[in-house]
Amino acid sequence: MGVFSIFNRPPQPFRLSPTFSKLLLLFTVSGGGLVAYSESNSSNNDAIKSSQLDAKKKRVVVLGTGWAGTSFLKNIDGSIYDVRVVSPRNYFAFTPLLPSVTCGTVESRSIVEPIRNIIKKKSGDIKFWEAECVKIDAKNKKIHCHFNNEMHLEGNEDFLVEYDVLVIALGARSNTFNTPGVIEHCHFLKEIEDAQKIRRSIIDCFERASLPNLSEEERKKALHFVIVGGGPTGVEFSAELHDFIIEDLVNLYPMLQDLVKITVIQSGDHILNMFDGRISSFAEEKFKRDGIEVKTGFRVVSVSDKAITMKGKQNEGISSIEYGMVVWSTGIGTRPVIMDFMEQIGQKDRRALATDEWLRVHGCDNVYALGDCATIHQRKVMDDISEIFNVADKDKSGTLTVKEFQDVIDDICVRYPQVELYLKSKHMSSAVDLLNNSKLKDKEESEEIDIEGFKSALSHVDSQMKNLPATAQVAAQQGAYLARCFNHMKGCEDNPEGPLRFRQSGHHRFRPFLYKHFGQFAPLGGEQTAAELPGDWVSVGHSTQWLWYSVYASKQVSWRTRILVIGNWTRRFVFGRDSSRI
């Protein structure tokens, strides 16, 4: 039963005790594959039988079918594990195209793939249940689920699922920062349904403004589209909306052309401020040319049914603007079920579940978290500096030679990725350069370094520690990484592939998760896209738009959605976007 405990997090209480392992094994063999707590006659003979057959397989429960969950699911080997996926959505959605769905450039059906299609293509026992996880009970290794659809039910919409290993990939929700009125009056842009609602709402605004009994003032108000948040989603939506209006809607509502206005409210000094400054400036200039007003340095303090109230950073006081539609896109917040779970495991008041570098949730056994609901808590080099020195100092001389350091440097770099980032930021070619600096200060001729010198040599590397962005790219890589670890669990027990353990003996079974950044796009409308590619390469313009088309087409989860998305783009070129209010 120690299969998962080889991940070996330092605090001992997290490791399975032999007694508990035996009990768990007994329980698993005895057929408790899943226990339904419905009061009705739960004659789940099939389920119980298959559980008995697969009694030796670990039950892996995956929560969520977003980027992380689906990527895990696609890569996990169903012949090794009993996989159960629980999600309120029976499909995977290609969320980077959501802004395109809001204006009908791409249809919502084109960017979704049923989870069961993905399962069908895999071997092994994989089950999907469309339900929402409402509570994680880590103590009893159970999750509470709720089926919540439009069907008439008889009170048995709640059920329990037991797990041996839990993979939490529930994602995040929109963050309102508790601003009053946001939930009641604003649109969000996280789910397919949100995009569909926004699409209807845009048409509502135009139809509203076309009615005969309105004053010009009222028409203008109905056609004022406000986007709160100047991040990639908010900016892409603004650009899409602008294109939709000038390419399609003005032809159908010509009398309203001069009344439409788009405003982006951004609390920071620039929109797209997570991108290179050149991209921010280009975007701001393009928006200016397009007539999209960008209000930077404003924080929204409340939203009423008629107006948005905001506060300027430079003491401009409180100001209000009337609107027809608001889209709120200011970043991500924590789902209630995750908040509740964090409280259980002593992670209260965090934004996301803290995991170690192997995606294991801190303070909780056999639970993994990935994607937007989790952040990796990277260990600092300085916290382990003595242990690193001790391991490196093979001859226990109290000093480290360059040779000794070189022997462990690879393991250090794998275990603490911030070291490599620091070297890159300082344009150093090798970690030995770190020591050289320190040695020079210490004793000029010496080839060795003592613990104090070692500490001072590495004292700045932790400054390069960064949280990973909450993007699809990170989530997908984490899902694939975790599935690979699960699939190689047995083999890596004997032949660990991870770095040296500095605080214990031996090697880590796996390398810690390492994120590879492949760049990021920021579509700006008018067939222009900005891209920040690896190596600080910035690209802007029409050619980048075509790069965007090809990357997004190639990244589709199936050939079906790929062809549908390309078909939608073609349709848009030929016929424009549809403005029917459905």
Place this chain on the structure above:
Amino acid sequence: MGVFSIFNRPPQPFRLSPTFSKLLLLFTVSGGGLVAYSESNSSNNDAIKSSQLDAKKKRVVVLGTGWAGTSFLKNIDGSIYDVRVVSPRNYFAFTPLLPSVTCGTVESRSIVEPIRNIIKKKSGDIKFWEAECVKIDAKNKKIHCHFNNEMHLEGNEDFLVEYDVLVIALGARSNTFNTPGVIEHCHFLKEIEDAQKIRRSIIDCFERASLPNLSEEERKKALHFVIVGGGPTGVEFSAELHDFIIEDLVNLYPMLQDLVKITVIQSGDHILNMFDGRISSFAEEKFKRDGIEVKTGFRVVSVSDKAITMKGKQNEGISSIEYGMVVWSTGIGTRPVIMDFMEQIGQKDRRALATDEWLRVHGCDNVYALGDCATIHQRKVMDDISEIFNVADKDKSGTLTVKEFQDVIDDICVRYPQVELYLKSKHMSSAVDLLNNSKLKDKEESEEIDIEGFKSALSHVDSQMKNLPATAQVAAQQGAYLARCFNHMKGCEDNPEGPLRFRQSGHHRFRPFLYKHFGQFAPLGGEQTAAELPGDWVSVGHSTQWLWYSVYASKQVSWRTRILVIGNWTRRFVFGRDSSRI
């Protein structure tokens, strides 16, 4: 102002008096193009200006954008009339494909065309307002409209529209026959939204039945799909659902395959009983082979959240069946606004607005009704028999010669289409045969016939009078017919093209509306379709399915929707239907 009065219905009060005409003209010129009763500052300068320019144009208000309204709109000449279209849907939907939308064979976006796209292609002043007509005030020639969308409003969502001529094409709603529980628990299949809801609901049933905590009994219940009504819509939906399940869903939910059941409840003795008996039998046999249960002779008496209660015709007593989803498709009922209007004009307790053969609403001036909200009240030959005889008896001899009869027979056939239907049903080649029968009975050698003989000769022709079916075909033909009448109003005033007036002098300005039946399809699933074509030609099978494909593709309202629909069909062949619950 007498442009419309040349339609000349016999009762004089319906004709515009000269004084009223002058008043109306004055009012129109004075700029009251439309009066909004919003309390806000209605500075509709543009609207008023354009109304002043077009002051001489009649304001034609069209209610509804279904088959009748859209067909009228496509054909009306916008340079002659000031056309205003009011409808709660800003698109036209190709409703015959709705059953395909319920299962995702065709996407809802593929069968809708924005009304503004249609207007854009037309010249002249045509306006569209997305609002629901909540009251028709024929006395003051105004309609009350209500804008009812998800937008936040400030109390001015109601407005008035004035008209000179009103075209009512509001369609019908589903008829529940006041059966308790139907509105709360059943799906309908009239609007795009209905089809989308059904699609989600089908997936809900399958996801519900997949949950781990259900007994087999409960799974079976969730997967029991009941269709109430064995007409073309109900049967086509059943067939589509069956195809969706066996072609797509069983691959994704293999464990549920044996638990699914489809039941069609039909109050009559056969399904598709408006079709030829051969088609009914074929459909019933095919459904039997497919495992679709057809319960004929059962009337649903109530629907609860769990079960449908029904009563057999042959005193089987009351029985109940549990269901997962019910689709109610038993025919059409009257919309509340039409009921209210009928009460105003003395047509209380009717199912639909009664019009004359020129689609003019009885008891109401300058109001036309077409499509499912209206029925043509065809005059009987026997009611006008003396007038017909008098007009035909040119020499006022008191008897009719064959020659005299032949001179008016064409006019009779045009004015009373039942005559031609009667001849066809009796396999007579000419109307003179009618007289021959009568003469033989009367006086064998005489070439003449008196009023009594004439009456007896024509005494049976009215038996062939039939109400037109409530189909898209009828509505579309009526819309095109009425638009043509409106467009030719001026010209036909001088050169009437209609038949002789038998109850007054001169000719009718236009020929009465005559429906041409081009046949009807009944898709039965499994790439098989039944068709009843003109001339009692019945065709069933795969080749008819291809005829169906080509007819439905060719009948699309635009090239855009045509290509989208064909694209959807192709997609279904290649990838199957999507089962994502969105």
